[in-house]
Amino acid sequence: MIIASIVILFILQLLMFFFIVLLQLKVARFNQLEEKQNRLMREMDTTISTYLIQMQEENNRFIEELTKTPKAPTQPVVHKQTKKPTVDIVESTEVTLPKVQEKPRMVVPKTKAAKAYQQQEVKAPIAKPQTVEEQAVALAAKGLSTEAIAKQLQKGKTEIELLLKFRA
Incomplete structure (x- = not known):
């Protein structure tokens, strides 16, 4: 009786050690996964x-190029008329183009656009x-x-006669 209880306790201790080792392995895997996630987050950051730094540098270069380009004069082109009304002499060779006013873009929510699109579908x-x-x-x-x-069917x-008879 005592020997049987000792054997049972010994088997239980072996099982406990086995489960402790399994839990330790799971904790180690979890820690490795956590380290990997942290490393990936740092790399993404x-x-x-x-x-973002490259974008900022490109934007700064673009702004510098815009400021370096010579601006067109804003004075209107002056025409001189001679005695002949059909001949016009232009003093300035630079021609200013009228500024095109950009229309503001209308922003429509996606849900509203999708709803309108679905209503138009035939x-x-x-x-x-x-x-x-x-x-x-x-x-x-x-x-x-x-x-x-x-x-035909x-x-x-x-069978057709019965279908028609019961249907009528």
């Missing part, structure tokens, strides 16, 4: 920050397949004989 009528009974009644309404209806003559 550095990637995004370098991208919905084709869905033709649901007719049953044999409906087809037989339709063909009988066209004036076909029961034999012709049976041939590949059914027996008496």
